Amino acid sequence: MNEESRDIFSEDLGIVIDQAEPGHVTAHLPISDKHLNQHGTAHGGVIFTLADAVFARASNIHGIPAVALDTSMTFIRAARNGETLYAHCQEAALRRRVAVYTVEVRSHDQLVALFRGTVFRIPQERETKAGPHH
Amino acid sequence: MNEESRDIFSEDLGIVIDQAEPGHVTAHLPISDKHLNQHGTAHGGVIFTLADAVFARASNIHGIPAVALDTSMTFIRAARNGETLYAHCQEAALRRRVAVYTVEVRSHDQLVALFRGTVFRIPQERETKAGPHH
Amino acid sequence: MNEESRDIFSEDLGIVIDQAEPGHVTAHLPISDKHLNQHGTAHGGVIFTLADAVFARASNIHGIPAVALDTSMTFIRAARNGETLYAHCQEAALRRRVAVYTVEVRSHDQLVALFRGTVFRIPQERETKAGPHH
Amino acid sequence: MNEESRDIFSEDLGIVIDQAEPGHVTAHLPISDKHLNQHGTAHGGVIFTLADAVFARASNIHGIPAVALDTSMTFIRAARNGETLYAHCQEAALRRRVAVYTVEVRSHDQLVALFRGTVFRIPQERETKAGPHH
Numbered sequence: 001m002n003e004e005s006r007d008i009f010s011e012d013l014g015i016v017i018d019q020a021e022p023g024h025v026t027a028h029l030p031i032s033d034k035h036l037n038q039h040g041t042a043h044g045g046v047i048f049t050l051a052d053a054v055f056a057r058a059s060n061i062h063g064i065p066a067v068a069l070d071t072s073m074t075f076i077r078a079a080r081n082g083e084t085l086y087a088h089c090q091e092a093a094l095r096r097r098v099a100v101y102t103v104e105v106r107s108h109d110q111l112v113a114l115f116r117g118t119v120f121r122i123p124q125e126r127e128t129k130a131g132p133h134h
Numbered sequence: 135m136n137e138e139s140r141d142i143f144s145e146d147l148g149i150v151i152d153q154a155e156p157g158h159v160t161a162h163l164p165i166s167d168k169h170l171n172q173h174g175t176a177h178g179g180v181i182f183t184l185a186d187a188v189f190a191r192a193s194n195i196h197g198i199p200a201v202a203l204d205t206s207m208t209f210i211r212a213a214r215n216g217e218t219l220y221a222h223c224q225e226a227a228l229r230r231r232v233a234v235y236t237v238e239v240r241s242h243d244q245l246v247a248l249f250r251g252t253v254f255r256i257p258q259e260r261e262t263k264a265g266p267h268h
Numbered sequence: 269m270n271e272e273s274r275d276i277f278s279e280d281l282g283i284v285i286d287q288a289e290p291g292h293v294t295a296h297l298p299i300s301d302k303h304l305n306q307h308g309t310a311h312g313g314v315i316f317t318l319a320d321a322v323f324a325r326a327s328n329i330h331g332i333p334a335v336a337l338d339t340s341m342t343f344i345r346a347a348r349n350g351e352t353l354y355a356h357c358q359e360a361a362l363r364r365r366v367a368v369y370t371v372e373v374r375s376h377d378q379l380v381a382l383f384r385g386t387v388f389r390i391p392q393e394r395e396t397k398a399g400p401h402h
Numbered sequence: 403m404n405e406e407s408r409d410i411f412s413e414d415l416g417i418v419i420d421q422a423e424p425g426h427v428t429a430h431l432p433i434s435d436k437h438l439n440q441h442g443t444a445h446g447g448v449i450f451t452l453a454d455a456v457f458a459r460a461s462n463i464h465g466i467p468a469v470a471l472d473t474s475m476t477f478i479r480a481a482r483n484g485e486t487l488y489a490h491c492q493e494a495a496l497r498r499r500v501a502v503y504t505v506e507v508r509s510h511d512q513l514v515a516l517f518r519g520t521v522f523r524i525p526q527e528r529e530t531k532a533g534p535h536h
Contacts, residue, residue, distance in 0.1 A: 006172060007171050007172045007177070008167065008168060008169075008170050008171070008177075009168065009169055009170060009171060009177035009179060009180060010171070010177065010179070013179075033142065034142060034143065034146060035142075035143055036142050036143060037141050037142070037143060037144070037190065038140060038141045038190070038194070039199070039201070043141070043142075043143035043144065043183065043186070044182075044183075044186045044190070044202050044205070045143060045144070045147075045179060045180075045182055045183025045186045045187070046143060046179075046183075048178075048179055048182045048183070048186070048205075049177065049178075049179025049180075049182070049183070052177070052178045052179045052182070053179070056171065056172070056178070060172070065173070067173075067209070067212075068178050068209045069208065069209060069338065069366060069386055070206070070207070070208050070209075070337065070338035070386050070476070071178070071182075071206065071207050071208075071209075072204070072205065072206040072207075072338075073204070073205050074203065074204050074472070074494075074502050074518060074520055075201070075202045075203060075204070075205075076494070076497075076502060077495075078201070092476075092513060092516055093478045093479075093513055095478075097365070097388065098337060098388060100476050100478060100516065102516065111494060111495055114494055114502065114504065114518060116474065116476060116516060116518060118337055118338050118386070118476055120365065120366060120388075203471065203472065203500060203520055204342070204471065204472035204474075204520050206340040206384065206472075206474055208338070208360075208368050208384060208386055210360070210361045210363075210368060211361075226342075226344070226379060226382055227344045227345075227379055229344075231499070231522065232471060232522060234342050234382065236382065245360060245361055248360055248368065248370065248384060250340065250342060250382060250384060252342055252471055252472050252520070254499065254500060254522075274440060275439050275440045275445070276435065276436060276437075276438050276439070276445075277436065277437055277438060277439060277445035277447060277448060278439070278445065278447070280436060281447075301410065302410060302411065302414060303410075303411055304410050304411060305409050305410070305411060305412070305458065306408060306409045306458070306462070307467070307469075311409070311410075311411035311412065311451065311454070312450075312451075312454045312458070312470050312473070313411060313412070313415075313447060313448075313450055313451025313454045313455070314411060314447075314451075316446075316447055316450045316451070316454070316473075317445065317446075317447025317448075317450070317451070320445070320446045320447045320450070321447070324439065324440070324446070328440070333441070335441070335477070335480070336446050336477045337476065337477060338474070338475070338476050338477070339446070339450075339474065339475050339476075339477070340472070340473065340474040340475075341472070341473050341474075342471065342472050342473075343470045343471060343472075343473075346469070
């Protein structure tokens with residue numbers, strides 16, 4: 001597996017990774033018509049996918065494939081058409097088999113959502129056989 | 135706002151709502167190339183969006199607009215290209231201002247993910263004098 | 269480590285495990301003065317501890333030590349002094365290194381809280397050569 | 403209701419609130435024999451209760467009764483007998499009816515657990531009738 005492999009779904013959505021280094025990953029996503037829900041605001045799945053994209057990149061950056069186990073997201077305010085969302089992922093803990101990340105999603109310096117995710121890091125001797133999801 | 139309003143993002147993703155009645159909503163999504171992550175399996179954001187779609191429909195079915203506050207998702211196994219995912223949302227609690235839902239996502243009768251979500255039900259003008267209480 | 273080891277904190281709280289078999293664990297707790305918060309109802313920490321007790325027993329029942337990674341709890345209604353809370357834990361997934369559990373907490377057949385938890389199952393010496401994989 | 407009301411369960415556990423001002427609440431808890439689980443480390447319910455105590459104080463500090471809706475906790479490392487745990491709660495969002503808090507639990511400057519919680523703030527005209535839990 002390769003951390004640089006294309007993440008088709010995130011890219012097609014319009015998510016751009018701005019910075020990716022061990023411990024910190026940032027990205028942004030301009031909200032447009034295709035991202036809307038029945039209320040006319042950014043779909044929860046869009047905001048989650050943005051958070052998941054930086055979480056996936058941050059957790060796979062160490063060269064050991066990492067699969068998401070648990071995620072939680074609190075939605076704080078709606079994001080409207082035309083806004084740009086910014087996500088910042090920080091590594092809270094890096095253990096041998098488990099790592100923990102927090103993500104803040106903001107628009108115009110206002111908090112849109114908070115995310116926390118835990119990954120399982122697949123033992124290296126099995127890397128070639130494992131087909132992790134994220 | 136109308137519970138029948140189009141949920142553009144979910145529809146474009148390929149999510150089909152199969153059943154929607156108070157207390158129970160089901161949907162399915164065939165996984166194809168566009169849904170994949172860098173590991174070649176269904177993106178976490180895709181699985182979340184499927185769960186979020188049935189959660190949104192179930193929580194808006196009572197005629198009072200409901201917005202997601204908190205969601206959590208545990209990923210149990212990867213879903214591969216060509217599989218069809220099925221989601222089933224159940225209403226766990228319906229209070230005046232708050233409601234709680236659980237969603238199971240399955241493929242071939244195997245659990246793919248578990249989701250739980252809480253919504254805030256937005257007070258309507260006719261309710262404002264009643265002193266809303268969840 | 270031994271799944272039958274005393275869980276001092278849970279016992280002192282008054283939690284009684286009623287049934288413990290692979291896949292299902294139930295317990296109950298009569299709420300009394302010592303369990304109250306500043307609102308005069310059962311403290312969130314008490315309800316969490318009840319859920320955590322059945323989660324811990326269920327996840328350690330297979331003979332491999334299991335430690336909690338992630339937990340989430342939605343509080344649905346308050347529990348008052350004199351009520352008895354009943355918790356039922358079900359195993360949702362059992363993988364080699366990870367397992368997932370859901371718990372319902374009820375009082376008088378009304379839902380008080382929903383809990384979900386994920387554990388990491390600690391590799392034992394005899395397993396280390398097998399290349400653990402969840 | 404009074405934010406200064408005694409939180410019997412937290413106090414009996416040994417939790418001491420060190421600082422409480424709008425936006426920030428800190429507390430500590432020395433771990434002793436009575437806090438242990440079957441692994442001989444601090445029970446998950448003890449760590450949760452510490453986080454819940456600062457969350458409850460922070461969310462009730464504005465004079466409007468706040469009841470916990472959703473909480474999530476990621477356990478990062480075990481806390482042993484004799485260690486002192488420190489919790490720091492920050493207010494992430496304060497809306498009219500909903501507020502969101504994050505809590506870090508540390509020991510010796512190492513992260514023990516991360517918590518996030520959402521409260522429903524009970525409309526003031528109903529304060530005298532409502533019996534919120536936390």
